Amino acid sequence: MSFLAYDMTFLGIFVIFLGIFLYVKRKNLKREGILLLYKTSWGIKLIHRVGEKHQNFLKYLGYVSIAVGYLLTAGVIYLVGRIVWIYVFNASFVRAVKIPPVMPLVPYINKIVPNLGLPPFYFTYWIIIIAVVAVFHEFAHGIFAARSKVKIRSTGFGFFPFFLPIFLAAFVEPDEKQIQKKKISEQLAVLSGGTFANLITAIVAFGLLVGFFFLVFVPSGVSFVTYPSAYVTTPSIIAVGNQSFVNPSYQQVLDSMNSKGLNEIKARGGDFLATKNLIEAQNKTPKILKMYYDAPAIKANLQGIITSIDGQRITNYDKLGNVLHEYSPGQTITVTTLLNSSVEKNNTIVLGENPGNSSEAFLGVAFSEQGSNGVLGKLYTILSSFKGSDIYYTSRIGDLGIFIYNLLWWLAIIAVSVALINMLPMGIFDGGRFFYLTILGITKKEKVAKWAYKAMTYLFLAALVVVMAFWIFYIR
Numbered sequence: 001m002s003f004l005a006y007d008m009t010f011l012g013i014f015v016i017f018l019g020i021f022l023y024v025k026r027k028n029l030k031r032e033g034i035l036l037l038y039k040t041s042w043g044i045k046l047i048h049r050v051g052e053k054h055q056n057f058l059k060y061l062g063y064v065s066i067a068v069g070y071l072l073t074a075g076v077i078y079l080v081g082r083i084v085w086i087y088v089f090n091a092s093f094v095r096a097v098k099i100p101p102v103m104p105l106v107p108y109i110n111k112i113v114p115n116l117g118l119p120p121f122y123f124t125y126w127i128i129i130i131a132v133v134a135v136f137h138e139f140a141h142g143i144f145a146a147r148s149k150v151k152i153r154s155t156g157f158g159f160f161p162f163f164l165p166i167f168l169a170a171f172v173e174p175d176e177k178q179i180q181k182k183k184i185s186e187q188l189a190v191l192s193g194g195t196f197a198n199l200i201t202a203i204v205a206f207g208l209l210v211g212f213f214f215l216v217f218v219p220s221g222v223s224f225v226t227y228p229s230a231y232v233t234t235p236s237i238i239a240v241g242n243q244s245f246v247n248p249s250y251q252q253v254l255d256s257m258n259s260k261g262l263n264e265i266k267a268r269g270g271d272f273l274a275t276k277n278l279i280e281a282q283n284k285t286p287k288i289l290k291m292y293y294d295a296p297a298i299k300a301n302l303q304g305i306i307t308s309i310d311g312q313r314i315t316n317y318d319k320l321g322n323v324l325h326e327y328s329p330g331q332t333i334t335v336t337t338l339l340n341s342s343v344e345k346n347n348t349i350v351l352g353e354n355p356g357n358s359s360e361a362f363l364g365v366a367f368s369e370q371g372s373n374g375v376l377g378k379l380y381t382i383l384s385s386f387k388g389s390d391i392y393y394t395s396r397i398g399d400l401g402i403f404i405y406n407l408l409w410w411l412a413i414i415a416v417s418v419a420l421i422n423m424l425p426m427g428i429f430d431g432g433r434f435f436y437l438t439i440l441g442i443t444k445k446e447k448v449a450k451w452a453y454k455a456m457t458y459l460f461l462a463a464l465v466v467v468m469a470f471w472i473f474y475i476r
Contacts, residue, residue: 011123014123040156048152051144055147066185075423087474102464108123134169137197139172139197142174153174184441192434213386221305221307222317222391229366234287239266240265253279254280296351302335316391324361327361328359329351433453
């Protein structure tokens with residue numbers, strides 16, 4: 001049984017258990033807006049102990065937290081502006097990705113939207129990460145409040161009750177009247193403390209991720225992206241299959257091609273291969289066409305991850321090149337590829353001549369970084385840059401290593417995402433009041449601060465409406 005089946009079983013058990021728990025503890029539940037809050041006193045003594053015992057340290061840490069809060073606010077404003085620009089002016093990207101500008105991070109998002117270039121996101125990951133991120137976020141709010149002698153009234157968990165009673169967030173409830181009487185700098189420290197904790201969580205998770213990767217994973221093959229190609233001018237094409245040409249037009253070349261499989265193309269620059277679909281897709285540049293070299297790999301339909309050649313293990317691109325240098329054009333080799341985690345295939349291939357040096361053997365595979373779609377996909381690429389982009393790794397401890405690696409990666413990415421989103425200068429986020437207090441501190445006028453706070457909230461709501469409208473327009 002796959003881990004997905006275990007994960008969905010765990011989801012069912014969790015929902016049943018949580019439903020029973022909430023029913024038994026229903027007297028402790030209180031509805032606030034769309035949420036059900038389960039209030040308790042867990043952790044209050046610890047919060048006060050930490051906040052009151054380390055007042056001097058937390059005072060200076062609060063200044064750091066506030067500075068980080070302003071940096072994150074600037075970062076999320078830039079990010080929102082960038083998203084608006086993309087969804088308004090980059091129709092091709094929006095059509096290719098096909099995801100709405102606001103996409104909740106839910107379990108199995110990699111299945112719901114498979115073109116994001118993300119690792120699996122199981123419910124098990126989701127529940128562990130939400131618990132870690134939310135608890136540290138709220139604990140930080142609490143200790144900065146306790147440091148300022150603000151009473152913590154309750155702690156607890158929030159639930160979204162309409163579809164499934166799934167744990168959504170933790171909360172720490174300080175005495176709001178006491179907070180509002182504190183200096184603006186102390187209030188800012190309380191508000192930014194949660195995002196600061198999220199950022200620290202992300203840094204720690206990423207450090208553990210890198211350390212765990214180098215400890216557990218070993219290179220076991222190379223994953224090629226495509227086949228080598230070149231640009232050919234249309235008039236230089238001499239023949240397509242059995243049909244010869246003299247200075248042909250784009251349409252003549254296209255009409256002579258077979259719609260099934262690869263077409264052999266001779267040009268004054270050499271021999272090439274191309275499908276009809278590949279040439280059709282280049283109708284906007286009909287005088288210069290991208291084609292594949294007439295290489296053994298593409299002719300043999302070589303696919304998967306190259307793990308060995310004639311029994312010699314291939315662990316990276318340099319090893320692949322060194323092994324191929326041992327052979328000459330015309331020699332036959334056996335290339336072993338891994339098609340998925342458990343299926344291997346032995347491919348018998350006759351090596352060709354390197355287009356740049358006819359005395360060198362030529363297999364014909366190309367390596368380049370695969371781009372990932374969307375903000376999360378790009379972050380996945382960035383945060384995975386410490387490992388070779390063309391190297392396939394295996395875990396020394398099997399699937400457990402992959403599970404832990406993906407869990408740490410998602411923890412880092414979600415912690416950063418929560419930190420950024422929470423500092424949006426909008427009413428429903430900590431960033432909204434953070435912005436309000438900043439304007440109040442600058443102007444000393446509550447009326448101006450309230451106006452700026454409302455204006456900023458409406459501005460971001462308008463930005464959301466705009467990007468949603470363009471998304472609907474482009475994908476319809």
